Amino acid sequence: MSSPLKRVHGYLAEFSSTQEVFHAAEQVRDAGYSSWDVHSPFPVHGMDEAMGMPRSILPRFVLVGGILGLSTAFLLQFLTQVVIYPTVVQAKPANIYTIAAFFPVMFELTILFSAFTALFTCLVMMKLPRLNHPLFNSANFAKFSDDKFFICIEARDPKFSAEKTKSFLADIGGSRIELVEDEL
Amino acid sequence: MADAAVHDSPHSPSSGPSRAKVLLREPLVLNNRSYSWVTNRIAGIVENPQPKGWWFLVVPCAMLVAVMVFCFTFLVSTGVGVWGPNHPVAWGWDITNFVFWIGIGHAGTLISAILYLTRQKWRTAVNRAAEAMTIFAVMCAGLFPALHVGRVWMAWFLAPIPNSNAIWQNFKSPLLWDVFAVSTYFSVSVVFWFLGLVPDLATLRDRCQPGIRKMAYGLFALGWRGGNRQWRHYEVAYGLLAALSTPLVLSVHTVVSFDFATSIVPGWHTTIFPPYFVAGAIFGGFAMVLTLMIPVRKIYGLHDLFTMKHIDNMAKIILLTGTIVGYAYLMELFVAWYSGSLYEFDAFKWRILFGPYTWAYYGMFFCNVIAPQVFWWKKMRENLIVVMIVCMFVNAGMWFERFVIICTTLARDFLPGQWDMYHPSWVEIWTFIGTFGFFLMLFALFLRFLPVIAIAEIKGVLPEADPHFNPNQGKRSNTVAAPSYAGDQHLPPG
Numbered sequence: 001m002s003s004p005l006k007r008v009h010g011y012l013a014e015f016s017s018t019q020e021v022f023h024a025a026e027q028v029r030d031a032g033y034s035s036w037d038v039h040s041p042f043p044v045h046g047m048d049e050a051m052g053m054p055r056s057i058l059p060r061f062v063l064v065g066g067i068l069g070l071s072t073a074f075l076l077q078f079l080t081q082v083v084i085y086p087t088v089v090q091a092k093p094a095n096i097y098t099i100a101a102f103f104p105v106m107f108e109l110t111i112l113f114s115a116f117t118a119l120f121t122c123l124v125m126m127k128l129p130r131l132n133h134p135l136f137n138s139a140n141f142a143k144f145s146d147d148k149f150f151i152c153i154e155a156r157d158p159k160f161s162a163e164k165t166k167s168f169l170a171d172i173g174g175s176r177i178e179l180v181e182d183e184l
Numbered sequence: 185m186a187d188a189a190v191h192d193s194p195h196s197p198s199s200g201p202s203r204a205k206v207l208l209r210e211p212l213v214l215n216n217r218s219y220s221w222v223t224n225r226i227a228g229i230v231e232n233p234q235p236k237g238w239w240f241l242v243v244p245c246a247m248l249v250a251v252m253v254f255c256f257t258f259l260v261s262t263g264v265g266v267w268g269p270n271h272p273v274a275w276g277w278d279i280t281n282f283v284f285w286i287g288i289g290h291a292g293t294l295i296s297a298i299l300y301l302t303r304q305k306w307r308t309a310v311n312r313a314a315e316a317m318t319i320f321a322v323m324c325a326g327l328f329p330a331l332h333v334g335r336v337w338m339a340w341f342l343a344p345i346p347n348s349n350a351i352w353q354n355f356k357s358p359l360l361w362d363v364f365a366v367s368t369y370f371s372v373s374v375v376f377w378f379l380g381l382v383p384d385l386a387t388l389r390d391r392c393q394p395g396i397r398k399m400a401y402g403l404f405a406l407g408w409r410g411g412n413r414q415w416r417h418y419e420v421a422y423g424l425l426a427a428l429s430t431p432l433v434l435s436v437h438t439v440v441s442f443d444f445a446t447s448i449v450p451g452w453h454t455t456i457f458p459p460y461f462v463a464g465a466i467f468g469g470f471a472m473v474l475t476l477m478i479p480v481r482k483i484y485g486l487h488d489l490f491t492m493k494h495i496d497n498m499a500k501i502i503l504l505t506g507t508i509v510g511y512a513y514l515m516e517l518f519v520a521w522y523s524g525s526l527y528e529f530d531a532f533k534w535r536i537l538f539g540p541y542t543w544a545y546y547g548m549f550f551c552n553v554i555a556p557q558v559f560w561w562k563k564m565r566e567n568l569i570v571v572m573i574v575c576m577f578v579n580a581g582m583w584f585e586r587f588v589i590i591c592t593t594l595a596r597d598f599l600p601g602q603w604d605m606y607h608p609s610w611v612e613i614w615t616f617i618g619t620f621g622f623f624l625m626l627f628a629l630f631l632r633f634l635p636v637i638a639i640a641e642i643k644g645v646l647p648e649a650d651p652h653f654n655p656n657q658g659k660r661s662n663t664v665a666a667p668s669y670a671g672d673q674h675l676p677p678g
Contacts, residue, residue: 019651019653040415041219041410047416056417077355123406133409143390144390145410
C-alpha cells in the first residue's frame with residue numbers, strides 16, 4: 001500500500017570513528033539543533049555531555065517501583081498472616097512482631113518490582129518497541145549496528161533547512177549525507 | 185621510521201623502551217581487531233552452518249531430554265515414591281540437584297552484575313554466555329522442588345492466590361521464601377539478559393536478508409536504532425539492573441541456605457551457612473562457565489575475544505572461592521567441637537569418621553579444596569587441559585557438597601532407631617542425567633540462535649571506542665612511560 005507521497009524525516013550523515021562523531025556532535029549541539037540524535041553501535045562515553053543532555057531520570061521511577069514492591073510484600077504478608085488468617089507456626093507470634101520473618105519476601109519483591117519498573121520505564125523512555133522507523137528506509141543506516149556512526153538531524157527541528165543543514169553536516173565531517181524520507 | 189611503524193599498526197606497542205611493556209595492561213581484545221571483525225566473528229557463529237560437533241551435542245542431549253520427560257511422567261503418574269527418599273532422608277537427590285543447579289547459576293549473575301559494578305571490563309567477553317547459563321540452570325533447578333511436592337497439580341498452592349479454602353501460605357517458612365527468591369531470581373535474570381541482548385539482536389537483524397529470520401530478530405530487537413537518546417536510558421537501566429541483581433544473587437543462595445540453617449537438625453543449624461553457600465555457589469558456577477566456554481572458544485575460534493587473561497582471572501576466582509569453601513568446611517568442624525553441643529559434634533563424627541557416607545565427604549573435600557590449589561601456579565592456569573580437569577572436579581565436588589549436607593545429616597539424626605540409608609532410584613538418577621541434557625541442549629540452541637558474546641559491549645571496550653583516543657599516539661600508557669626513561673639515561677649508573 002505504498003503511496004507516492006513522502007515526508008522528509010531528516011538528513012543522515014555517516015561518520016567512521018568515535019572521535020569524529022563525538023566532535024561532530026559537539027558542533028551540532030553548539031549550532032543549536034534540538035531534534036537530532038547520534039546513532040552508534042555501542043554507547044559512546046561522554047556523549048550525553050557532547051549532545052548537551054542531562055542524566056536520565058529513570059532511577060526515580062525505579063525508586064517508586066521498589067517502594068511499591070516493598071509495600072506490596074509487607075501488606076501481602078501482614079494481611080494474610082496477621083489479619084485474615086492468623087496462624088501460630090514454629091511458635092512465631094501472629095502479630096506485627098513477626099515482621100522479621102517477612103523480610104526475605106519483602107526484599108525479593110522490592111528487587112522484582114524495581115527490575116520490571118527499570119525494564120518497562122526504560123522502554124517507554126526509549127520510545128520502544130516500535131515495528132518500523134523512517135531511518136530503516138536508508139540502506140546505509142544498517143551499518144549503525146556494525147562499525148559506523150550516524151548523526152541524523154530531523155526535519156521537525158525548527159532550525160532545519162534543506163540546504164544549510166546538509167552543508168552543515170558536510171562541514172562537521174559527515175560523509176554519504178542522504179535525505180531520509182518516510183512513506184506516507 | 186618510527187612514525188611509519190606507528191602508522192601501520194596504530195594500536196600496537198610502539199618501539200619504545202622494552203621495559204615499558206611491563207607496564208602495559210594486557211588488551212581485552214587481542215590482535216587489534218576492528219569493530220566489523222567483532223561483528224562478523226560473533227554474528228558469523230549464528231549465521232554460518234554449525235560445526236558437526238554441534239549436532240553430536242544436540243542429538244544426544246535431545247534424547248536425554250526425552251528420558252527426563254519420561255521420568256517425570258512416570259513420577260507424576262505413579263507417585264513420588266518412585267524416588268528414593270525415605271523416612272529420615274526425606275530430601276534426597278531432588279533437593280541436592282536443586283541446590284546444585286541454583287548454585288551453578290550464581291556465577292552468571294556475579295559476572296554480569298558484580299563485575300559490572302566493579303568496572304571489571306573483562307566481563308564483556310563472558311557475561312552473555314554466563315547469563316544464559318544462569319537462566320538455563322535455574323530452569324533445571326526449578327523442576328526438582330516443583331516435582332518433589334508430590335502432587336504437581338497442586339503446585340499452584342505455593343503462590344499467594346486467594347482460593348476457595350481461604351487458606352494462605354505460611355510466610356514464616358523458609359521454603360516459601362525460597363519460592364519468592366528463586367522466581368524473582370529467574371525473572372530478573374531474564375530481564376537483565378534480554379535488555380543486554382537488544383542491541384545485538386539489532387545487529388543480527390541488520391545483517392539478515394528479508395525473511396522470517398529478519399522478522400524474528402527484528403521483533404525482539406524492538407526497533408532498536410542505537411541512538412544516544414536510547415543509549416542514555418539504556419545504560420542507566422542496565423546499571424540499575426546490575427545494582428539490583430547484586431544483592432539479589434547474594435540473597436538467593438542465602439535463602440536457599442535458610443532452608444537448612446533455620447531448622448534444628450544438627451549439622452544444618454549453623455549461622456555459617458549463608459556466606460558459605462554463596463561462596464560455594466560462585467565457586468561451582470565459575471567452574472561451569474569455564475567448562476562451557478573453553479570448548480566454545482576453541483570450536484568457534486574466539487581466542488582474540490575470550491583470551492587467556494579471562495581464563496586466568498576466572499581460575500583465580502575459583503581458587504579464592506574454593507579456599508573460602510575449604511575454610512567453611514574446617515570451621516564447621518571446629519565449631520562442632522568448640523560449641524560443646526553433643527548433637528552437633530555427633531553429626532560431624534558421623535559425617536567424617538564413622539558414617540555410611542564418609543566417602544562422599546572426602547570426595548567433596550578433595551574436589552573442592554585440594555584440586556583448585558593447583559591454580560596457585562601460573563603454568564597450571566595457562567594449561568587448558570589442567571583447567572578443564574580442575575573444573576570437572578569442582579563441578580562434581582559441588583554436587584557432593586550438597587549431597588553430604590543433605591543426606592549424611594538426615595541419615596543420622598537424633599534417634600538411632602530412626603537411622604536409615606538413602607539410595608537413589610533409577611528414576612532419580614535418570615532425571616538428574618536428563619537435566620544435564622536439558623541444560624546442554626538449551627545452551628547449544630543459544631549458541632545457534634543468539635550472539636554468544638555481547639557484541640556491543642565488546643566494541644565498547646576496544647581502545648578506539650574512547651572518544652578521546654588518539655590513534656597517532658599509540659598506547660597511551662606507553663607514551664606516558666617514555667619520558668621517564670629518557671630521564672633515566674641521565675642518571676648515574678648504579
